[in-house]
Every structure is written in C-alpha cells, then in structure tokens.
Amino acid sequence: MLQLTELTKTFTRPGESDLVAVNKLSFEVAAGEVYGLLGPNGAGKTTTLRMVLGLLKPTSGDACVEGHSATTDPEEVKRQIGLVSASAGLYQWLTPREMLYFFADLYSVPQEQIEVKLQSLADLLDLRRFLDQRSSTLSTGQKQRVNLARALIHDPPVMLLDEPTRGLDIVGTKVIFDYVGHLRDMGKTVIVCTHRLDEAERICDRFGLLYFGRLKYEGTIQALREETGEKSLVDMFLKLMQEKQTMTA
Numbered sequence: 001m002l003q004l005t006e007l008t009k010t011f012t013r014p015g016e017s018d019l020v021a022v023n024k025l026s027f028e029v030a031a032g033e034v035y036g037l038l039g040p041n042g043a044g045k046t047t048t049l050r051m052v053l054g055l056l057k058p059t060s061g062d063a064c065v066e067g068h069s070a071t072t073d074p075e076e077v078k079r080q081i082g083l084v085s086a087s088a089g090l091y092q093w094l095t096p097r098e099m100l101y102f103f104a105d106l107y108s109v110p111q112e113q114i115e116v117k118l119q120s121l122a123d124l125l126d127l128r129r130f131l132d133q134r135s136s137t138l139s140t141g142q143k144q145r146v147n148l149a150r151a152l153i154h155d156p157p158v159m160l161l162d163e164p165t166r167g168l169d170i171v172g173t174k175v176i177f178d179y180v181g182h183l184r185d186m187g188k189t190v191i192v193c194t195h196r197l198d199e200a201e202r203i204c205d206r207f208g209l210l211y212f213g214r215l216k217y218e219g220t221i222q223a224l225r226e227e228t229g230e231k232s233l234v235d236m237f238l239k240l241m242q243e244k245q246t247m248t249a
C-alpha cells in the first residue's frame with residue numbers, strides 16, 4: 001500500500017523564482033493495483049518518485065510505503081520497494097546468478113531463502129539458460145530480464161517502474177506487460193511512470209495525470225473518459241495542453 005499526502009517539493013533556484021515541482025500531491029495505490037503516474041516532460045514524475053524512494057526530502061507532506069514514512073524512515077522504505085528503471089545497468093563482470101546473490105545479500109534476504117527465490121525468478125523470467133554467463137555477453141533482452149529479477153529478489157510489496165519499456169522492441173515490451181501482470185497477481189502495489197500512454201492504457205488499472213506538479217485527473221480509464229469527454233489518454237493529454245495554452249495566451 002502506498003499513500004501520498006499533500007506531497008510537495010519546492011526547488012529554490014539562484015536568480016530565479018522558486019519552482020514548485022510537486023504541488024500537494026495526494027493519491028493512494030492499493031495492493032494488487034497497477035497505477036499509472038503519467039505526465040509530460042517536467043510534470044514532476046521523477047521528483048515524486050525520488051521522494052517516495054526516500055532519496056529526496058519533501059518540502060511538506062509525506063509519502064507512506066507500507067505504513068513507513070519516506071521522510072522519517074527512509075531506510076525501511078527502501079527495503080519495501082523494488083525499482084525497475086530503464087537506465088539501470090548490470091555489473092558487466094558478474095553473472096546473473098552472482099548479481100542476484102549480491103543484491104539478495106544487500107537486502108539481507110536469509111541465506112536459505114536466496115536459492116529458492118532465485119530459482120522461482122529464473123522460472124518466471126526465463127533466466128535458466130544464461131544464469132552463469134557473464135552479464136557483458138548477454139543480449140539486451142536477457143539483460144532486461146535480469147534487471148526485472150533483481151528488483152524482485154527481496155520480495156518487496158511495492159514496485160516502482162520508471163519508463164520500463166524505453167528502448168525495447170515488441171518482444172521486450174511484451175516481457176514487461178507479462179511482468180506487470182505477474183506483479184498484479186502477486187498482490188504487489190505497482191506504480192508505472194511512462195510517456196507511452198498507449199501502453200499505460202493496456203497495463204494500468206488506474207491513472208493519475210500529472211501536470212505542472214498537480215494531479216489534474218485521476219481514475220480508471222472509464223472514469224477519465226466520462227470526466228474529460230475524451231476517448232484515449234493521448235487525447236486527454238492533448239486537451240490538457242490546449243487548456244494550458246489557452247490559459248497562458
């Protein structure tokens with residue numbers, strides 16, 4: 001369970017006015033739910049994720065991850081979250097097996113559980129053929145699957161996926177779709193940040209449309225259609241942008 005309460009981040013900029021990058025953002029994501037946090041460049045998605053991860057201190061408000069405050073208990077919050085980021089790399093000189101053991105150890109997964117966990121992830125993500133091959137020799141798709149396994153090795157209840165399909169072909173994208181399906185089935189609380197609105201529409205249960213740090217719309221695709229009068233997320237965004245242009249014209 002993830003709960004954001006009036007989460008706010010103001011950046012002070014030398015010689016310029018302050019920038020409210022995230023502005024009183026409140027929403028909840030339940031276990032077994034996939035929430036799409038969507039927004040154009042600069043909307044405040046990354047700043048929000050950094051605060052949820054306990055890496056950036058909010059100016060006010062808080063994010064609660066499984067009941068732990070990201071502000072006062074950031075170390076526990078990190079243990080509760082699995083992060084999948086398009087830009088995460090692998091340790092080239094390690095094999096996937098070594099890397100998964102390394103991260104399991106880092107997260108204090110009990111020794112007797114590591115092998116069991118590794119075997120189940122190897123099945124889930126089809127890693128068996130290359131578990132003992134150096135990561136530098138893996139294909140892009142194989143590396144991606146190892147990264148997905150790494151995020152789950154400590155069995156976190158909350159998963160953050162940041163641009164998970166960036167740079168992937170159809171096969172790689174399908175792996176992500178299936179992975180998100182598994183996460184939902186496992187009862188994880190999932191947040192997906194992406195620019196790919198068409199993909200978000202297929203994999204998310206509910207959406208928050210972020211614009212200039214504020215949640216402009218929130219709901220299921222059906223609720224958003226009724227509220228905006230637009231059919232697709234793309235059209236909803238275009239409408240939002242138009243409103244802003246009219247306001248500033």
Ligand SMILES: Nc1ncnc2c1ncn2[C@@H]1O[C@H](COP(=O)(O)OP(=O)(O)OP(=O)(O)O)[C@@H](O)[C@H]1O
Pocket residue numbers: 011012013019021039040041042043044045046047048
């Ligand atoms: N450390 C910082 N200092 C000053 N301004 C910042 C800082 N970090 C982010 N910003 C500003 O805050 C706003 C939100 O940025 P953020 O990276 O959260 O947006 P985003 O929605 O993730 O965008 P993108 O999709 O392009 O990654 C932007 O205007 C950005 O320039």
